[in-house]
Structures are given as structure tokens and as C-alpha cells.
Amino acid sequence: MAKTREPTPARSRKTRSATVAPMIVRDETATAETPEDPAERAARERLIAERAYLRAEQRGFAPGGEVEDWLAAEREIDAHATAASS
Helix, strand or coil: CCCCCCCCCCCCCCCCCCCCCCCCCCCCCCCCCCCCCHHHHHHHHHHHHHHHHHHHHHCCCCCCCHHHHHHHHHHHHHHHHHHHHC
């Protein structure tokens, strides 16, 4: 006797708001600001993450500014690194 599958009842899909982290696309090509050494890259990324966090904290962690926080932090860290190497 062959088994047949009963159709499954349709589930109601409840919409719920979810916080979605922004997708950050990184350019893997090395530039003057981006160190090639993996340890230096990790240190740079940590500094950027800390600065981006502080920027988010200053704006009260309001959603929607995460990417701008990251990009501004990159510019600040890179400018500081460039000034220090001059």
C-alpha cells in the first residue's frame, strides 16, 4: 500500500519587525590606508569598530545610521594613520 501525503495546512505568516544588521561590503584590495599584514588589518578593523560604536552611542543607537557610522569611522582612522605616518 503506497503512502500518500496529506497536504499540510497553510500556516499564517505573522509579520514581525526585526532588526537587520546592515551588510557591509569590504573592498579586499589593499590601499595606502589598508595594511596588507593580516595583524595590522585586524587592528585597523578593531579600531574602526570601536570608533563606529562610539559614534552610534553618541546618536543614542538610533537605527539607520550604522553604515554611515562605519564609513565615518574608517575615514577618521585612516586620516589619523596617514597623519601619523607623515
